[in-house]
Amino acid sequence: MPAADRDAAYRHYVADVIIRHVTKDGALEITEGYRQLRAVTGKSLGTVKNWLTYRANFPDLPSLARIIEHYKIPPESFYPAALDRLLAGASSDADPASPQPSEMADLPIISLYRPGDPSSSDRALTKYTDHPRAAVFYRQAGSDMLDQIRPGELVLVDPTCEQIAGSGMYLLRFSAAGQANQTAIRMVEVVFGEPMVRLSCGSAMPPTSVQMIPLVNGQLPSNIAVLARVVGHLRQI
Structure with missing residues (x-):
């Protein structure tokens, strides 16, 4: 897989892991999840959307550490043993269009x-x-x-x-x-x-x-x- 495709696939994977925990597997509305995530990281709504909605970049390390600690996410979730297979699937199945903001x-x-x-x-x-x-x-x-x-x-x-x-x-x-x-x-x-x-x-x-x-x-x-x-x-x- 080309490096650019792999990077994009990994951004999608990381965003999906975070969203799963932020929304409690869908039990919480995404807008409320974003509000809480802003409070946890101290970042703006635009920055949070760049991580999770537009998948434009990764959370910075301090923010990622706060997310892991607050939501009790196992750190190994961000680099599982089956990552290569997961990324291959994400790359082939991903919708080329960016998801739209929750608002x-x-x-x-x-x-x-x-x-x-x-x-x-x-x-x-x-x-x-x-x-x-x-x-x-x-x-x-x-x-x-x-x-x-x-x-x-x-x-x-x-x-x-x-x-x-x-x-x-x-x-x-x-x-x-x-x-x-x-x-x-x-x-x-x-x-x-x-x-x-x-x-x-x-x-x-x-x-x-x-x-x-x-x-x-x-x-x-x-x-x-x-x-x-x-x-x-x-x-x-």
Whole structure:
């Protein structure tokens, strides 16, 4: 097996071992497992996702030691006697498309990858995002972005973007005590010289729909989560 394939297979294997223990073999929701793992390691959600969702790299040694100690994982689990056979199986059976972040698991999303032919999707998507294998289509549900996005239109989003990275269009989740979460696409404009952003709906919506949101240490308030950045829609692709 080529070294690159073996490294990728081992990242998947390590992530699967950790997820099995973090979720107590599926008894715990993955979102809660990630929250606890952040507390155990002191790492950000983005870092934890890079380990377990995108399988982009391994946990650093101090974090891995904390994980092993906290979850009582036998250290030999990370290098079992049958590792070569396990990796061979992981390499041949692995889905080439990266799994999607758990926050988006309940949304109407569509994967863009076909089994056995990831290269063509890579070529098509790299003009829109640096993370083509994470990109998915999200179907616009409402009419609040009229003129920009039509109801029911497929929107290409990059879920590796978990914070505001400049002005643009983002898929956001709004939460409020005692109310159901709302997921919506919004235009986000970084206000120059001010610690805030301007959120707005489509140009067909009244000006009263514009919200000025203060940033806290450069981040949105905790009741607004960035799920993805919009990088294209069906009329452009």
